[in-house]
Amino acid sequence: MDEIDERIVEIMTADARTSFRKIAKELERSPDTIINRFQRLKDSGDIRGSTVVVEPRKIGYEGMAAFHIDVSTSGECKTDSTSILKTLIRMPNIIIAKDRWRPRLPRNRRHPRLRPPHEAQQGDSRYPRYQKHTNRSMGRWRRDMP
Amino acid sequence: MKFDETDVRIIRNLQRDARTNFADIAAGCGVSVDTIIKRFQRLRRNGVVRGTTILLDPRHFGLGCPASLEISVEPVRTPLVVEQLRRQPGVVFCTPSVGEQNVFAVVVLEGMNELNTLIEKIKALPDVRDVKTSIWVEDILLCPENFELEGLRGVAA
Numbered sequence: 578m579d580e581i582d583e584r585i586v587e588i589m590t591a592d593a594r595t596s597f598r599k600i601a602k603e604l605e606r607s608p609d610t611i612i613n614r615f616q617r618l619k620d621s622g623d624i625r626g627s628t629v630v631v632e633p634r635k636i637g638y639e640g641m642a643a644f645h646i647d648v649s650t651s652g653e654c655k656t657d658s659t660s661i662l663k664t665l666i667r668m669p670n671i672i673i674a675k676d677r678w679r680p681r682l683p684r685n686r687r688h689p690r691l692r693p694p695h696e697a698q699q700g701d702s703r704y705p706r707y708q709k710h711t712n713r714s715m716g717r718w719r720r721d722m723p
Numbered sequence: 724m725k726f727d728e729t730d731v732r733i734i735r736n737l738q739r740d741a742r743t744n745f746a747d748i749a750a751g752c753g754v755s756v757d758t759i760i761k762r763f764q765r766l767r768r769n770g771v772v773r774g775t776t777i778l779l780d781p782r783h784f785g786l787g788c789p790a791s792l793e794i795s796v797e798p799v800r801t802p803l804v805v806e807q808l809r810r811q812p813g814v815v816f817c818t819p820s821v822g823e824q825n826v827f828a829v830v831v832l833e834g835m836n837e838l839n840t841l842i843e844k845i846k847a848l849p850d851v852r853d854v855k856t857s858i859w860v861e862d863i864l865l866c867p868e869n870f871e872l873e874g875l876r877g878v879a880a
Contacts, residue, residue, distance in 0.1 A: 593741035627741035
């Protein structure tokens with residue numbers, strides 16, 4: 578990425594609908610150059626797409642929330658987080674879903690209430706902190722077109 | 724004047740690709756390009772549409788460490804802490820929240836060292852009690868089009 582690419586990204590971040598002609602004029606390059614650069618940025622995955630920013634309050638939503646979901650990876654109810662993510666992102670009003678990696682706290686900083694007794698096994702549902710997490714890789718996944 | 728099916732269609736199209744030609748949207752709706760342009764301007768004027776933007780892959784820009792932070796703050800100091808965080812480079816989203824923690828923030832940083840530095844900085848702010856961190860791994864699934872827009876229909880423009 579050079580300075581031209583950076584400027585294109587900057588301009589389009591502020592307004593994705595800026596015409597290539599206008600960007601070209603501003604950067605003193607030909608519109609073709611800008612079109613080629615934009616295509617290259619998309620092909621390389623630097624730019625994953627573009628979207629419209631909707632104000633949730635204006636369409637009847639009062640709040641947003643983040644949920645943390647513990648996935649049990651052992652025992653009877655074994656599941657994998659990838660399939661859970663795929664199910665979640667298909668649900669209406671779920672805008673973002675991701676695996677996470679939670680840093681393990683040093684022993685003395687764990688909340689005493691959540692510290693499992695010695696006999697507890699990993700995956701013991703009574704002790705959420707003791708759940709094992711998996712982080713699996715997956716391809717980019719887009720919701721099916723409605 | 725109310726929002727109707729055409730408004731919803733404009734937003735749906737632009738959610739998938741903000742650069743969609745207005746002519747294509749017009750053809751899909753069976754109305755003129757002028758109508759689409761006017762409707763889009765109205766959506767912007769009313770604040771339903773705040774703008775358009777491109778979606779970048781932070782990892783391609785040397786930012787390999789996206790994370791969310793949940794911060795416990797003395798309740799009276801919440802607005803101040805949110806304000807301070809919003810000015811902090813690397814913080815892309817910050818909001819007061821209801822729940823166990825009262826501030827939620829999303830940060831995108833170069834790596835673990837930078838994240839650690841930022842967390843220490845936040846912890847050093849007056850009245851910040853605790854910072855919980857989760858680092859996002861692998862691909863982030865993002866579906867801006869999952870917003871249900873049905874509520875918009877019938878809302879006065």
